[in-house]
Amino acid sequence: MQANTTIIVRPWNAATVILRTTIMSLIIITGYAFTTFNTRDVDFWAGVDMLGSNFSALLLTPYLKNITFDVMIRNLFITIGLGFLTTIFGAAIALGLALLAAQNLAPRWLTVIIKGLTAFVRAVPTVLWVLIFAVSAGLGSVAAVLGMTFHSAGYLIKAYAESFEEIDNGTIEALKASGANWWQIVFQAVLPSSATALLSWTFLRFEINFSTAIAMGAAAGAGGIGYDMFMASGFYLNLHEMGAFTYAVLAFAVVLEAGATRYKASLRK
Amino acid sequence: MPLLHIAKLSKRYGTDKYALDSIDFTVATGEFVAIIGPSGAGKSTLLRCINHMIPMTSGDVLIADASTKSMNATQLRAHRTQIGMIFQHYNLVNRLSVIENVLHGRLGYKSTAAGVMGWYSNAEKQQAVEILQNLGLSDHMYKRCDQLSGGQKQRVGIARALIQNPKLLLCDEPIASLDPSAAKIIMDTLKDINQRLGITIIVNLHQVDVAMRYAQRIIGINSGKIVCDAAPHSLTPDIIHEVYGSEAGELILDFGEQHAHA
Numbered sequence: 001m002q003a004n005t006t007i008i009v010r011p012w013n014a015a016t017v018i019l020r021t022t023i024m025s026l027i028i029i030t031g032y033a034f035t036t037f038n039t040r041d042v043d044f045w046a047g048v049d050m051l052g053s054n055f056s057a058l059l060l061t062p063y064l065k066n067i068t069f070d071v072m073i074r075n076l077f078i079t080i081g082l083g084f085l086t087t088i089f090g091a092a093i094a095l096g097l098a099l100l101a102a103q104n105l106a107p108r109w110l111t112v113i114i115k116g117l118t119a120f121v122r123a124v125p126t127v128l129w130v131l132i133f134a135v136s137a138g139l140g141s142v143a144a145v146l147g148m149t150f151h152s153a154g155y156l157i158k159a160y161a162e163s164f165e166e167i168d169n170g171t172i173e174a175l176k177a178s179g180a181n182w183w184q185i186v187f188q189a190v191l192p193s194s195a196t197a198l199l200s201w202t203f204l205r206f207e208i209n210f211s212t213a214i215a216m217g218a219a220a221g222a223g224g225i226g227y228d229m230f231m232a233s234g235f236y237l238n239l240h241e242m243g244a245f246t247y248a249v250l251a252f253a254v255v256l257e258a259g260a261t262r263y264k265a266s267l268r269k
Numbered sequence: 270m271p272l273l274h275i276a277k278l279s280k281r282y283g284t285d286k287y288a289l290d291s292i293d294f295t296v297a298t299g300e301f302v303a304i305i306g307p308s309g310a311g312k313s314t315l316l317r318c319i320n321h322m323i324p325m326t327s328g329d330v331l332i333a334d335a336s337t338k339s340m341n342a343t344q345l346r347a348h349r350t351q352i353g354m355i356f357q358h359y360n361l362v363n364r365l366s367v368i369e370n371v372l373h374g375r376l377g378y379k380s381t382a383a384g385v386m387g388w389y390s391n392a393e394k395q396q397a398v399e400i401l402q403n404l405g406l407s408d409h410m411y412k413r414c415d416q417l418s419g420g421q422k423q424r425v426g427i428a429r430a431l432i433q434n435p436k437l438l439l440c441d442e443p444i445a446s447l448d449p450s451a452a453k454i455i456m457d458t459l460k461d462i463n464q465r466l467g468i469t470i471i472v473n474l475h476q477v478d479v480a481m482r483y484a485q486r487i488i489g490i491n492s493g494k495i496v497c498d499a500a501p502h503s504l505t506p507d508i509i510h511e512v513y514g515s516e517a518g519e520l521i522l523d524f525g526e527q528h529a530h531a
């Protein structure tokens with residue numbers, strides 16, 4: 001019937017134009033970059049070869065030289081402690097404020113104010129918050145704790161509030177209709193219904209805070225295994241020692257992941 | 270003395286047309302009233318105005334001749350504790366056990382702290398167990414609610430309402446999500462509660478035949494107005510037609526069958 005008309009499956013509209021322009025620009029920029037790298041006359045294959053030997057030094061022959069195993073483990077726990085503490089502080093602050101940021105629990109004007117403020121806190125990167133707090137607290141662990149707590153709270157307020165908003169409004173309605181007040185509804189319906197979601201977000205934030213804590217050890221002088229890594233790479237230029245630290249961090253990450261998975265499964269039962 | 274008097278109740282959402290338009294009726298203690306009408310007629314709105322889950326625009330709801338129009342927070346709570354509510358989607362806290370959900374019905378009577386901590390007296394726990402036994406749920410007391418069937422969940426919803434020791438039970442389409450046999454159990458349960466405990470029941474229903482079988486009185490609503498208020502046996506196809514408007518065709522078939530069975 002319509003043999004002569006072309007059927008357009010994906011019509012041109014603003015969205016497709018923007019998408020295609022973006023992809024084309026990325027391709028052109030990538031091509032341009034590769035043809036104009038300043039290689040300082042280093043041979044490409046020699047570079048690949050060196051990368052390989054560096055990685056094998058790092059990953060295949062790890063050993064400790066400048067610090068003992070005990071000290072490394074102690075410093076790993078300092079880093080874990082920094083990540084843990086800032087997550088707990090952030091979670092405690094977030095739990096209270098998220099109740100006031102959830103649209104099904106608080107008046108709209110209040111949720112808008114709190115969500116706006118936390119969006120600002122999150123927009124500034126963690127490292128920057130640490131540096132901002134370093135102005136008054138001095139560079140070190142105090143600034144790291146304050147800055148990381150601040151950003152964690154901003155992140156978790158949003159995550160928790162969205163978890164609260166996702167729960168079935170019917171249960172809130174039912175308890176309200178039976179005469180329960182706000183606090184009773186929060187503790188008897190909202191928190192039990194969102195417990196696993198809150199826990200998932202908190203674990204995720206702990207993972208983020210753990211890796212941030214490594215970086216802060218080096219960048220903000222907060223100590224821990226991050227500082228050891230900074231010394232091994234920048235001061236002793238020892239890739240083998242760096243490898244040992246990498247494995248220590250990796251081991252903890254695996255333990256954390258396994259623990260989190262198990263704990264969540266047990267909650268779900 | 271009437272238990273409930275709805276006096277010229279109107280409700281308007283924003284600037285839409287009136288969802289309830291000057292509704293006026295009285296319910297005596299112990300009545301079993303069904304409210305029927307097409308979807309969007311205003312049935313849910315009406316029930317939620319009675320327990321002030323939705324603020325009314327004008328008119329009044331009187332309980333035992335006492336106005337409920339302007340209540341402070343304490344009075345509102347006291348008002349709601351006297352009225353149990355049952356929902357189409359049960360509205361239980363799925364992660365909690367059956368008995369915890371039933372005990373939620375006591376929250377309105379408790380201090381904030383006791384409610385927050387979930388401290389219930391032995392008498393309250395005892396009552397919860399008895400109600401669950403009467404509803405045939407004693408085997409499921411410690412199960413999580415998400416492990417129950419729809420019919421069982423609705424019985425938990427009824428138990429939660431009963432433990433309030435309510436004078437009035439509002440049921441918003443309690444059987445709309447259930448299969449016929451579970452629906453029958455729920456309707457029989459409501460009938461039993463009405464007759465044995467003398468609790469007044471107002472139930473929103475979609476199915477005319479169910480309303481005719483169980484209710485003593487049927488109020489038909491269309492576009493926020495009462496179009497009929499009568500005993501089931503005095504309903505005629507013409508009246509049903511007026512309640513349901515153009516949707517009525519197939520309903521009249523049900524209606525004919527109902528009379529054939531009766």
Ligand SMILES: Nc1ncnc2c1ncn2[C@@H]1O[C@H](COP(=O)(O)OP(=O)(O)O)[C@@H](O)[C@H]1O
Nearest residue numbers: 282285288306307308309310311312313314315
């Ligand atoms: N929260 C709301 N906001 C705006 N309009 C609503 C709201 N709830 C219900 N309505 C409108 O009010 C009318 C009655 O709705 P409802 O009481 O739910 O009817 P029923 O329960 O009989 O299906 C409908 O027109 C519906 O669209």
Ligand SMILES: [Mg+2]
Nearest residue numbers: 312313314442
């Ligand atoms: Mg409805």
